[in-house]
Amino acid sequence: MDNFYRNAKFILSSPDFKGCPTDSGYEVVFAGRSNAGKSSAINTITNQKKLAKVSKTPGRTQHLVFFDLDEKRRLVDLPGYGYAKVPLKVKEKWHKDMDYFFLNRQSLCGGILVMDIRHPLQPFDKQMIEWSIATNIPLHILLTKSDKLSRNQAKQTLFAVEKELKEYEFISIQLFSSLKKEGLEEAHNFLDKMFELNI
Numbered sequence: 001m002d003n004f005y006r007n008a009k010f011i012l013s014s015p016d017f018k019g020c021p022t023d024s025g026y027e028v029v030f031a032g033r034s035n036a037g038k039s040s041a042i043n044t045i046t047n048q049k050k051l052a053k054v055s056k057t058p059g060r061t062q063h064l065v066f067f068d069l070d071e072k073r074r075l076v077d078l079p080g081y082g083y084a085k086v087p088l089k090v091k092e093k094w095h096k097d098m099d100y101f102f103l104n105r106q107s108l109c110g111g112i113l114v115m116d117i118r119h120p121l122q123p124f125d126k127q128m129i130e131w132s133i134a135t136n137i138p139l140h141i142l143l144t145k146s147d148k149l150s151r152n153q154a155k156q157t158l159f160a161v162e163k164e165l166k167e168y169e170f171i172s173i174q175l176f177s178s179l180k181k182e183g184l185e186e187a188h189n190f191l192d193k194m195f196e197l198n199i
């Protein structure tokens, strides 16, 4: 279903959860610390150069951004986090909103957590993992920028992260590189499953 993700179209961006589109259909969220490579991953997955903004300024994106795939399926780019310059109050509000979102958003059916393979499982990644565990929402981890490591090092990191999370059946992990377009099929397969697309 690779071609399906090319349909992604920007619908709206909102500074808070109040501005979300109607809660129906299927939604998969993308989360990741600032600079992890989330925007690049969204662009790679949707095969579009500029759908999500790739920024060299960490933490610039503080909006939730919604993309329609079809009339009932959406991708959501969550604000980047873990950036020191974000005021504590903003972080606290974001935390509260995320609690609410994960617990109440009916259309939320899966999450993709983007981690820079060189800095996996940072505190905020663990927070995202906890939300997924608490709500049983499947979470797929992209260890991205895998091109920055040797094949061996990348595999070792993959095994280490898998080991750390092995008790959680609904968490899956893969290597990914937007630069080399590595791991695209696996990422699409996860999304196909979440969106209940018949392949």
Ligand code: GDP
Pocket (backbone or CB within 6 Å): 032, 033, 034, 035, 036, 037, 038, 039, 040, 041, 053, 054, 055, 056, 058, 059, 080, 144, 145, 146, 147, 148, 176, 177, 178, 179, 180
């Ligand atoms: P975001 O803040 O998580 O959305 O991260 P971006 O997608 O804006 O990427 C941050 C930086 O990492 C940019 O300079 C990207 O070009 C770079 N980057 C993203 N993905 C990859 C990748 O797979 N490989 C390499 N080598 N660089 C990447």
